[in-house]
Amino acid sequence: MASSVAGPEIERLIQLLSKLPGLGPRSARRAALHLIKKREALMTPLADALQVAIAKIEVCHTCGNIDTQNPCTICCDTRRDPAILVVVADVADLWALERAQATRGRYHVLGATLSPLDGIGPDDLSIDALVSRAHDDRVTEIILALNATVDGQTTAHYITDLLQDAGVKVTRLAHGVPVGGELDYLDEGTLSAAMRQRTLF
Ligand code: ZN
Numbered sequence: 001m002a003s004s005v006a007g008p009e010i011e012r013l014i015q016l017l018s019k020l021p022g023l024g025p026r027s028a029r030r031a032a033l034h035l036i037k038k039r040e041a042l043m044t045p046l047a048d049a050l051q052v053a054i055a056k057i058e059v060c061h062t063c064g065n066i067d068t069q070n071p072c073t074i075c076c077d078t079r080r081d082p083a084i085l086v087v088v089a090d091v092a093d094l095w096a097l098e099r100a101q102a103t104r105g106r107y108h109v110l111g112a113t114l115s116p117l118d119g120i121g122p123d124d125l126s127i128d129a130l131v132s133r134a135h136d137d138r139v140t141e142i143i144l145a146l147n148a149t150v151d152g153q154t155t156a157h158y159i160t161d162l163l164q165d166a167g168v169k170v171t172r173l174a175h176g177v178p179v180g181g182e183l184d185y186l187d188e189g190t191l192s193a194a195m196r197q198r199t200l201f
Pocket of ligand 1: 074
């Protein structure tokens with residue numbers, strides 16, 4: 001093991017930072033040094049923000065979103081369309097769709113996708129809650145906004161089967177050419193999906 005260059009408190013800070021996604025030991029060391037140098041401007045406000053987050057952040061009982069209120073801001077927003085439920089695997093996906101202002105519907109966060117290899121089965125996902133929300137008379141469309149991976153699509157098929165008698169339209173995101181994408185650079189799977197799902201011009 002490499003010898004420590006700083007006291008145990010700083011080593012602990014580096015060790016914790018290195019557990020963040022996208023940060024390895026080197027970048028964690030750089031981030032720790034940056035925080036220490038910007039102690040007043042960054043480190044103290046960050047520590048305060050983390051403490052507030054620990055005290056206030058909750059998982060929305062309705063949709064599974066993360067917020068400082070429960071039900072979350074999106075579930076409470078009366079301007080949202082109650083007819084549309086957008087199903088996502090993770091809160092990160094919900095945030096991505098919100099950043100894109102892609103929908104005015106409400107969400108349902110599954111928590112993961114089905115993954116037999118990782119031991120993730122239907123009981124590990126909030127599927128029962130989704131089925132009961134789908135039976136709400138106001139809901140007319142369920143949009144499956146799941147990853148275009150084997151696990152994502154397996155989950156989509158599983159949910160579609162369960163929603164057969166819910167009296168809702170089940171749709172999924174289109175697969176195809178990304179905005180700004182060049183055909184020559186696309187993989188064969190994406191190209192053939194784009195060709196199959198072509199739309200009227
Ligand atoms: Zn919510």
